[in-house]
Amino acid sequence: MAVSGLMMLGYLAAHVLGNLKVFFGPQEFNEYGHWLRTMGAPVLHQEWALWIVRIGLLAAVVAHGVAAYQLSRRDIRARPVSYAHKRKRASYATRTMRWGGIILALFIVWHILDLTTLTVNENAQPGRPYENVVATFSTWYGNVIYLTAMLALGLHIRHGFWSAAQTLGAGSATRDRALKAAANGLALVLTAGFVAVPVAVMTGVVS
Amino acid sequence: MKLKLRVWRQRDAGASGTMATYEVDGISPDMSFLEMLDTLNEDLILRGEDPVAFDHDCREGICGACSLVINGDAHGPERTTTCQLHMRSFADGDTIDVEPWRAAAFPVVKDLVVDRxxxxxxxxxxxxxxxxxxxxxxxxxxxxxxxxxxxxxxxxxxxxxxxxxxxxxxxxxxxxxxxxxxxxxxxxxxxxxxxxxxxxxxxxxxxxxxxxxxxxxxxxxxxxxxxxxxxxxxxxxxxxxxxxxxxx
Incomplete structure (x- = not known):
């Protein structure tokens, strides 16, 4: 869970930086989108670098999902009889890791259909990601799905990053406060960075 | 103090259990939680009923024998062992839920006693x-x-x-x-x-x-x-x- 989670987190950091290029206008954003296909050239063939990243990401997503399933099965088996006196346990971010993860998995499917394969995109012009992004965030459902998923992402990172540090043995009593602050900061920066794009389209800053 | 207790009763490891309701009266706020259960058990024995089985030993908070999930909290609302939890942590007329540790690796032996x-x-x-x-x-x-x-x-x-x-x-x-x-x-x-x-x-x-x-x-x-x-x-x-x- 920790290693695959950190792999995806590293990707998201690069992803959010790329997204923010949308504020520099259609030309720069579309050129950046094109560069993603030619990056690594001429050492690598067209789109090879992109596919290497995609395969690595797919492996991370699958590993993360399989590990989450195995862990959940094991945890449910370990408490066959639940308590009659119910009470909420742990923080909101911690309690929503499983459902939040499922929301994020469904979002990834939607996100690929929307902006990679363009199957469900209103604009659907290959090679013109800027116009496609604006089209997505000009629909109410595009915004609702995206904003819900990004809030889930923030909560998931808040507990996930700190937990990954504990799993890998990187935490300690003295470092705990710094790690929690880093997890919260990372969650906030990534969520704010991703949310900035639909908000900019909705307010007309990006059009 | 007068209290209403909902206690997990289970005859043995193989039997299915249930939450049974009891009322206890004359509880002093200075009693420990286990002494309150002792009072309940004395009543039950006088009435010819089976007393509630629970684990306890030193009653000084150092042996680790006592357990009990009280109102959903392991060892109850204070950060101490059940034997060191006092009835002053509860209010007169409260309903208190008492359950055993719940885990597949801790099977219930009888009532509130689990095999650790x-x-x-x-x-x-x-x-x-x-x-x-x-x-x-x-x-x-x-x-x-x-x-x-x-x-x-x-x-x-x-x-x-x-x-x-x-x-x-x-x-x-x-x-x-x-x-x-x-x-x-x-x-x-x-x-x-x-x-x-x-x-x-x-x-x-x-x-x-x-x-x-x-x-x-x-x-x-x-x-x-x-x-x-x-x-x-x-x-x-x-x-x-x-x-x-x-x-x-």
Missing amino acids: SSFDRIIQAGGYVSVPTGAAPEAHATPVPKPDADFAFEHAECIGCGACVAACPNGSAMLFTSAKINHLNVLPQGAPERETRVLDMVATMDEEGFGGCTLTGECATACPKGIPLPSITAMNKEWLRANRKVKR
């Missing part, structure tokens, strides 16, 4: 130091740095009550196992078995059917001895280190 021998088997897998017998060595023969001694002592405080497992939403025994491992692994006396200890104890913990850790922190919150959550992190670090060192 899975903890014993984790200890048997490596929670000891192998030392030659004979006269005690000179106290200063093996110097221990003060921070290491403090770290070891903090973890040695674990009384093995199982509140961590009861409080964990996943029924995980990570905090107990990590306390036992950290206590010995940081000391020179524990060094010869440092790698096998963590590998064997974690393997036994997994075999016993405890859940996995999702770092909810409920264990450390419930622990009457204040074993800290980073204890689990220290165990993970030891486990990763041992796997690098030992090729199995």
Whole structure:
């Protein structure tokens, strides 16, 4: 869970930086989108670098999902009889890791259909990601799905990053406060960075 | 004080149980929670009913025998053991739910008594130091740095009550196992078995059917001895280190 989670987190950091290029206008954003296909050239063939990243990401997503399933099965088996006196346990971010993860998995499917394969995109012009992004965030459902998923992402990172540090043995009593602050900061920066794009389209800053 | 109790009653390991309702009267706020249960049991015996079975021993908060999940909290609302919990923590007329530790690895024996021998088997897998017998060595023969001694002592405080497992939403025994491992692994006396200890104890913990850790922190919150959550992190670090060192 920790290693695959950190792999995806590293990707998201690069992803959010790329997204923010949308504020520099259609030309720069579309050129950046094109560069993603030619990056690594001429050492690598067209789109090879992109596919290497995609395969690595797919492996991370699958590993993360399989590990989450195995862990959940094991945890449910370990408490066959639940308590009659119910009470909420742990923080909101911690309690929503499983459902939040499922929301994020469904979002990834939607996100690929929307902006990679363009199957469900209103604009659907290959090679013109800027116009496609604006089209997505000009629909109410595009915004609702995206904003819900990004809030889930923030909560998931808040507990996930700190937990990954504990799993890998990187935490300690003295470092705990710094790690929690880093997890919260990372969650906030990534969520704010991703949310900035639909908000900019909705307010007309990006059009 | 007059209280309404909802207590888990289960005839034996094979029987199915239920929450039974009782009323107890004449409870002093200075009584411990166990003394309140003693009062209930005296009433039950006088009425010719089967008394409620529960685990207890020293009643001083140091042996780890008492258990009970009280209103959803392991050892009740105060951060102490059930035997050191006093009725002044409750209000007159309260309804109190009393349940046993709930975990697949802690099967119910009767009523509120659970079998915690899975903890014993984790200890048997490596929670000891192998030392030659004979006269005690000179106290200063093996110097221990003060921070290491403090770290070891903090973890040695674990009384093995199982509140961590009861409080964990996943029924995980990570905090107990990590306390036992950290206590010995940081000391020179524990060094010869440092790698096998963590590998064997974690393997036994997994075999016993405890859940996995999702770092909810409920264990450390419930622990009457204040074993800290980073204890689990220290165990993970030891486990990763041992796997690098030992090729199995």
